[in-house]
Amino acid sequence: MSDPRPVLVVTALHDPTVDVVINELHDRDVPVVRLDSGDFPLSLSLEAEITAHGLRGRLHTLSRTADLAQVRALYYRRPTGFAFPHLSEQDARFAVTQARYGLGGVLAALPGCLYVNHPHRIGDAEFKPAGLTAAAEAGFLIPPTLITSNPDAARAFAKRYAPVLYKPLWNPVYRIDGVSCVIEVADVQAKDIDDRIAGTAHLLQQRIRKTADVRVTVIGTKTFCVRIDSGLLDWRTDYSRLRYTPVEPPPGIEPSLHRYLAHFGLVFGAFDFAVDTDGQWWFLECNPSGQWYWLEPETGLPMRAALADLLKRTT
Known part of the structure; x- marks a missing residue:
């Protein structure tokens, strides 16, 4: 029945x-x-x-x-x-x-x-400083990161950790000439930083010299890892250039994934990693409401079934 x-x-x-x-x-x-x-x-x-x-x-x-x-x-x-x-x-x-x-x-x-996930736990996990701190505690490698409104601190960080990226802490949608736009991840140098940075908080992060990206989708107890080759700074800017390959995570990654989710009380997470020239995975972020289904027809991974299993509470 x-x-x-x-x-x-x-x-x-x-x-x-x-x-x-x-x-x-x-x-x-x-x-x-x-x-x-x-x-x-x-x-x-x-x-x-x-x-x-x-x-x-x-x-x-x-x-x-x-x-x-x-x-x-x-x-x-x-x-x-x-x-x-x-x-x-x-x-x-x-x-x-x-x-x-x-x-x-x-x-x-x-x-x-x-x-x-629980809406309150989603809200907690969407703060990048909290996510990066939890990632370090969970055992992931994280790039050196600065959150600041101080121009001098920003310039010093950019010089010390070059090459450095600017990343929005949250990405509200802008409308320019009726077209929806978002602020993109971008390279930044110390000479690019002026006193306007004092107007609000900004996130700067050392750019990993990567060979590929990995999207890891955790659905309950199941983990799906997909390597994304693109040659792009941010693979989300041009999906037509992406190539997908299911991969196994390196030792230690999977326990850290579940430690991270447990920290926030989540059962689903879409993790992004950069893979460096030595094959190490660097944590970039985890989206507690991230997209995942586009990967299933590209890879054949049974993600839809895993989510239905979870919601049906058969796993």
Whole structure:
């Protein structure tokens, strides 16, 4: 007899990665309730009661209802934010905070639910300083990194560790002439740094003399490593130049992956490494909501099945 408890999927309307996971779950007769928190309250409603017996209640979309006490797993992947455009600026700000701490708080408190990943743990892990510190504690090699608003410190670091890269600490989307753009990773020299750096925080990092990149996707207890050859400083700038090869991790890497995830309370992570000329893997970052599905048709690795196994709670 199939388990009637649903998997709750929280994501934006257009998310092809989630689509393939939902199809896999449907093929396994696992019920799914999909929602976008940005639909609240127009096409998503909530009633949740908290008593001495715990949390219970329901979420209603236009086509599904989820019993909050029966959700077996929650797959949380980049939903849109709350918006109340019909309200004044001040009223909208109040409504957004109530939705975040109300609906968001309920979604973060589901009893007996497996989170992939918990939204609060995602938020913790998205801070690059925290990620790099945790990576060092987990046993990874990390490039020397400076976070500063001090021009003199930045210039001294750039001279000491040349070649050095500038990396955004977070990458909000810019719109230039109606086109979405992001700030790219770039080489920087001491002579390029002026006093404008004092305007905010910046991240500088020694550039690893790499021969390739590796994307490691950890899904529960399963690890999928893919070498990416491109010749690019940042392989994400031109997917047409990428070549993919499944590889095995060097000794010591896999335990460090799980130590890192355990530090943040995560069960999924998309890790990026640079491979240097000696074959050593250098930790760059881990995205707790990273993309992964594009690698499956390129490599044949059964990542979709692994994620469905995790959400179904068969592993």
